[in-house]
Amino acid sequence: MTEGSLATLYKKYKLNDVQVSTYTRQIANGLKYLHDQGVVHRDIKCANILVHASGSVKLADFGLAKAIKLSDAKTFKGTFLWMAPEVVNPKKTSYGLAADIWSLGCTVLEMLTGQYPYSHLEAMQALYRIGQGEPPPVPISLSRDARDFILSCLEVDPNNRPSAAELLDHPFVRNASSGFA
Numbered sequence: 001m002t003e004g005s006l007a008t009l010y011k012k013y014k015l016n017d018v019q020v021s022t023y024t025r026q027i028a029n030g031l032k033y034l035h036d037q038g039v040v041h042r043d044i045k046c047a048n049i050l051v052h053a054s055g056s057v058k059l060a061d062f063g064l065a066k067a068i069k070l071s072d073a074k075t076f077k078g079t080f081l082w083m084a085p086e087v088v089n090p091k092k093t094s095y096g097l098a099a100d101i102w103s104l105g106c107t108v109l110e111m112l113t114g115q116y117p118y119s120h121l122e123a124m125q126a127l128y129r130i131g132q133g134e135p136p137p138v139p140i141s142l143s144r145d146a147r148d149f150i151l152s153c154l155e156v157d158p159n160n161r162p163s164a165a166e167l168l169d170h171p172f173v174r175n176a177s178s179g180f181a
Contacts, residue, residue, distance in 0.1 A: 003053055005060075006046035006107075010114050017143050020111045023049070023057050024149070025173040027104060030059040031164035035097045044103035045082045046110050080127055081117050082106040086158050088131040098158035101167070105135075105153025112142055145172040 003009055006023065015023075027049060034041055041059065050060045080088065084102035086095040106117040117136035118126035135154035138147055149172035155161045167173060 003051040006049045006051055006057065006111060009051055010046060010111055014114065015111050017112070017146055019055075020108060020146070021172055021175065022055065023051075023111065024104075024108050025168065026057045027059065027107070028164050028167045028173055030057075031100055031104065032168065034059070035100070035164050040095075040097050041100050041103075042087075043079055043082070044100050045079055045107055047079075049107070080123075080130065081119075083130060084158065085130055085133040085156055088127060089133075095158065097163070098161045101153050101161045101164065102158075104164075104167070105150045108146070108153070109136060109138060109150050112146060113139060143172075145170075145175075148172065 048060050050058045082103040084099040087099050133156040138150050149170050
């Protein structure tokens with residue numbers, strides 16, 4: 001993957017909605033495939049998504065991935081700024097595939113803003129807020145479709161988050177261009 005990671009890319013260039021939409025569609029397709037196999041990635045973030053010069057992206061770093069039976073992952077794994085509340089909160093007994101969807105929302109936010117989720121907070125403050133179910137702030141300056149996509153991924157109750165397959169029908173990714181404007 002010749003261009004490095006999405007993190008490298010957004011640090012060099014400001015990504016626009018069309019680019020982020022196109023990348024997000026590919027990421028959601030990758031998550032759909034993993035989730036159909038009963039695998040939760042557990043570390044979705046821009047640094048773990050590799051980019052080819054053609055604009056295609058691939059999920060990487062499967063070191064924390066886990067094949068699960070429905071909602072049986074129990075360990076605190078991943079990079080905490082992208083972790084879902086049910087992963088961070090010790091009162092929860094387990095989590096499932098929906099944890100990757102929260103991380104996808106954080107990743108789309110990261111691509112569009114050029115900043116990590118919760119970047120305005122100290123690490124312990126961020127961890128506390130995630131555990132309390134407080135999503136990262138989503139700027140109102142983002143497009144309506146981008147905001148709606150991110151906010152649907154950042155639904156605090158994992159049972160109310162859309163699946164990767166459902167996200168592929170969201171207007172933000174459904175209308176993704178095959179190229180870049």
